[in-house]
Amino acid sequence: MTDDFFKYQAQTTAHPLALEISHAKGSYIYDKSGKAYLDFVAGVSACTLGHGHPKVISAVKAQIDRYAHVMVYGEYIQKPAVALTKLLAEHLPQPLEKTYLVNSGTEAIEGALKLARRVTGRSQIIAAHNAYHGNTMGALSLMDFEARKSVFRPLLPDISHITFNYEPHLKHITHKTAGVILETIQGGAGFIVPKNDYLQKIRQRCDETGALLILDEIQPGIGRTGTLFGFENYHVVPDILVTGKGLGGGFPIGAFTASRAHMDLLQNHPKLGHITTFGGHPVIAAAALATLQEVLESDLMAQALEKEKLVRKHLKHPLIKEIRGKGLMLAIILNNSETVNKLIENVQKDGLILFWLLFEPKAIRITPPLTISNEEIIKGCGIIIAYLNKI
Numbered sequence: 001m002t003d004d005f006f007k008y009q010a011q012t013t014a015h016p017l018a019l020e021i022s023h024a025k026g027s028y029i030y031d032k033s034g035k036a037y038l039d040f041v042a043g044v045s046a047c048t049l050g051h052g053h054p055k056v057i058s059a060v061k062a063q064i065d066r067y068a069h070v071m072v073y074g075e076y077i078q079k080p081a082v083a084l085t086k087l088l089a090e091h092l093p094q095p096l097e098k099t100y101l102v103n104s105g106t107e108a109i110e111g112a113l114k115l116a117r118r119v120t121g122r123s124q125i126i127a128a129h130n131a132y133h134g135n136t137m138g139a140l141s142l143m144d145f146e147a148r149k150s151v152f153r154p155l156l157p158d159i160s161h162i163t164f165n166y167e168p169h170l171k172h173i174t175h176k177t178a179g180v181i182l183e184t185i186q187g188g189a190g191f192i193v194p195k196n197d198y199l200q201k202i203r204q205r206c207d208e209t210g211a212l213l214i215l216d217e218i219q220p221g222i223g224r225t226g227t228l229f230g231f232e233n234y235h236v237v238p239d240i241l242v243t244g245k246g247l248g249g250g251f252p253i254g255a256f257t258a259s260r261a262h263m264d265l266l267q268n269h270p271k272l273g274h275i276t277t278f279g280g281h282p283v284i285a286a287a288a289l290a291t292l293q294e295v296l297e298s299d300l301m302a303q304a305l306e307k308e309k310l311v312r313k314h315l316k317h318p319l320i321k322e323i324r325g326k327g328l329m330l331a332i333i334l335n336n337s338e339t340v341n342k343l344i345e346n347v348q349k350d351g352l353i354l355f356w357l358l359f360e361p362k363a364i365r366i367t368p369p370l371t372i373s374n375e376e377i378i379k380g381c382g383i384i385i386a387y388l389n390k391i
Helices: 002-008 054-066 079-090 105-120 137-141 146-152 167-172 198-209 230-234 260-267 282-297 300-314 337-349 374-390
Strands: 021-025 028-031 036-039 098-102 124-128 159-162 177-183 212-216 240-244 254-258 320-326 329-334 363-366
Touching (some): 054 282, 079 098, 079 254, 079 282, 105 137, 105 177, 137 146, 159 167, 300 320, 329 337, 337 374
Parallel strands (some): 124 177
Antiparallel strands (some): 021 028, 028 036, 098 254, 329 363
16 A cells, blocks of 8 residues: 555655554544554644544534535535535634635635635735645635745736735835735734734724735644634724635535625626536535534533643653643744754654744644543643653
8 A cells, every 4th residue: 555655645755654554433543553543633734623533523424425526616505515605604703604625725715716706896915924725726825934935936916925024014014905815814924923913913903904804724723722713812894704624524615704795706707707516515615614613502611721731731841942832733843953853753653742833943743632621632642742751
């Protein structure tokens, strides 16, 4: 299987982890030999309820027995998609009411960019330095990491960048700006949280200039930061909300939500302003609906904040310089990238899965399933500390 993996399946790096998976359950992933690995990554924040959650699996199986794909997005009334978008609307502040379901977070970003330009009639998009919103051509254009962009140019024009949490850059948002797109908590940059009411000040500046505020909640969303969406922690409401990853509970999904008046503009001038074949797929929507219902009906969001305290309590070591983030969207910052690489590679041998962040080489991701137990958190932290003690 390993030879076929490298021969036939396209790789994203020259050195993938290449762990051959047998099955996964709860907070654990198992390799072909049956060895268990405690999952502190959750498919990069995607497996909100862990692996094989019974309510998600039951919803998927029930929907498959009814029907799978029947028609392109938006033409037929399909109960799982309608129920999902209605439930989202019921738990979002006004004017966020209407949701467009797509296949991934990066596609949702594309839709949000198009909507911002359609609503305002402007072209300029402002993103943040060290932002990551996906890797399709439009989403890639938002990134300021030239080493990742240069070989794919020309990219989307009229993109500018500001520094996250740096208020003097607010002046760059003008009456020429269609939209300002920010991650509520910067992910690839190292889980940077907004400070000093930064998002509120961005919101005010957007209101002054008529620009739309787009918040990327692909990682912070769906309970990971202790609230359903991360922006709720910072008392601000975006014009366009983008989500993905954790919404699907381990299944591929993306969504962007806006007011009814704004979203309806995609219906005309031109017609089919955004279109997708598999967006809102009934099986995926059923998985997402079950995931969202469980997050809302359980105490997992409150637990996320308590589990954050547990992580911070049990990850104290001279080589850990800082723990960033909120809830179960955390990053430990070590002394250097070499230590990071060695730690991730070696603790996997001890049965713990960790992962890197894109732009901060001294960071290690800790984004376990929200369902992880206190005992499992303590166990995983103990494996990390045990390795750091050997250095």
